[in-house]
Amino acid sequence: SLRAFSTSALRQKEVENVTVFGGGLMGSGIAQVLAHEGNYNVTLADVTEDALVKGKSIMQKSLTRIAKKKMADQSAEAQEQFVKSIVDKVQTTTDAAQAVKSSDLVIEAIIENIKIKQDLFKFLDSKAPDSCIFTTNTSSLSVKDVAQSSNRPDRFGGFHAFNPVPQMKLVEIIKTDQTSEETFETLMNVARKMKKQPVACTDAPGFIVNRLLVPYLLEAIRLVERGEATAEDVDIAMKLGAGHPMGPIQLADFVGLDTLSHISKGWRESRVSTGEISADIVQESKLLEDLVAQGRTGKKSDKGGFYPA
Numbered sequence: 001s002l003r004a005f006s007t008s009a010l011r012q013k014e015v016e017n018v019t020v021f022g023g024g025l026m027g028s029g030i031a032q033v034l035a036h037e038g039n040y041n042v043t044l045a046d047v048t049e050d051a052l053v054k055g056k057s058i059m060q061k062s063l064t065r066i067a068k069k070k071m072a073d074q075s076a077e078a079q080e081q082f083v084k085s086i087v088d089k090v091q092t093t094t095d096a097a098q099a100v101k102s103s104d105l106v107i108e109a110i111i112e113n114i115k116i117k118q119d120l121f122k123f124l125d126s127k128a129p130d131s132c133i134f135t136t137n138t139s140s141l142s143v144k145d146v147a148q149s150s151n152r153p154d155r156f157g158g159f160h161a162f163n164p165v166p167q168m169k170l171v172e173i174i175k176t177d178q179t180s181e182e183t184f185e186t187l188m189n190v191a192r193k194m195k196k197q198p199v200a201c202t203d204a205p206g207f208i209v210n211r212l213l214v215p216y217l218l219e220a221i222r223l224v225e226r227g228e229a230t231a232e233d234v235d236i237a238m239k240l241g242a243g244h245p246m247g248p249i250q251l252a253d254f255v256g257l258d259t260l261s262h263i264s265k266g267w268r269e270s271r272v273s274t275g276e277i278s279a280d281i282v283q284e285s286k287l288l289e290d291l292v293a294q295g296r297t298g299k300k301s302d303k304g305g306f307y308p309a
């Protein structure tokens with residue numbers, strides 16, 4: 001009976017207010033899709049007003065492309081109105097405490113650095129309601145390690161979206177050995193409400209996608225560094241020879257060379273000695289480090305990365 005169905009349904013938390021930390025590539029995309037597809041009340045928090053303005057402009061551009069495609073038969077005014085309605089729905093703030101005051105769910109998408117993420121969650125733990133679920137969008141860190149600085153390991157999980165968020169249909173939901181079933185089910189449901197396909201993974205290095213993708217991207221960079229082929233030819237080869245939508249060098253620029261460097265360094269420092277990742281996979285690339293040092297962090301930088309911006 002229906003009654004039996006409803007009582008046996010897995011418990012999940014009601015989510016209305018979602019706070020996203022980090023208005024960069026990922027945070028702005030996550031905030032956009034939460035507001036647009038999920039119809040959530042969304043607050044976007046970052047450390048500076050500039051970063052928030054940048055985040056809003058990323059949303060504006062993305063939504064304009066979506067409007068052009070989905071509202072092709074409607075007037076330019078109607079399209080602009082749609083874009084504005086979503087952008088305006090996302091509240092912005094540089095006050096982290098205020099941002100989580102009545103939050104049901106936090107999605108953290110700040111820099112890929114364990115210490116900085118832990119510091120943020122330690123701070124948020126005393127500011128957010130007890131029932132608020134904390135998640136990290138980390139690419140490569142252990143979710144359990146990130147969770148350690150807060151006192152809610154059962155209400156903590158990984159919520160790993162992909163770049164560009166409005167386009168990529170996947171979210172990996174990471175369950176640590178302490179994540180509760182209720183937290184897990186809630187996160188699966190938020191992903192579905194965002195019209196994404198969730199997949200589950202344990203707290204293993206790189207989860208599913210990055211465990212396979214990051215070694216590939218790093219090896220493509222080293223291939224160019226060894227002078228075996230040009231960046232352009234590597235990209236042509238993987239697009240035409242393996243049917244990928246983007247070549248690996250173009251994709252590395254797209255992901256952010258700084259983010260890729262952080263992932264590689266993080267794995268070198270914490271996953272090699274444990275035997276989880278082999279040393280040759282994360283061997284340092286001088287070319288990658290030099291580009292990052294020059295501020296050539298990829299598509300997000302005015303200076304570009306391997307390719308011009």
Ligand code: CAA
Nearest residue numbers: 062063065066069139161162163164166167210245246255
């Ligand atoms: N927002 C909204 N719409 C967008 C968009 C964005 N950011 N980017 C592209 N679009 C729209 C375009 O308007 C276009 O619409 P039309 O079909 O009406 O033209 C459509 O999407 C296709 O765009 P393009 O023709 O410009 O580009 P494309 O067809 O080559 O597809 C792509 C773009 C989806 C990004 C594709 O190149 C792709 O899948 N690339 C690989 C991306 C990838 O692997 N991402 C994962 C990175 S790893 C990661 O994220 C994990 C991590 O932790 C590091």
Ligand code: NAD
Nearest residue numbers: 022023024025026046047051109110111112138139163255
């Ligand atoms: P980004 O550099 O584009 O943006 C990071 C933002 O975080 C910046 O706006 C910065 O000002 C802000 N920030 C830094 N410290 C903060 C703090 N204490 N509080 C609030 N905001 C702070 O980075 P990104 O590419 O959006 O990556 C963010 C996270 O998402 C990282 O953990 C990354 O590994 C992960 N990720 C990245 C991708 C990708 O393809 N770039 C894909 C999936 C996951």
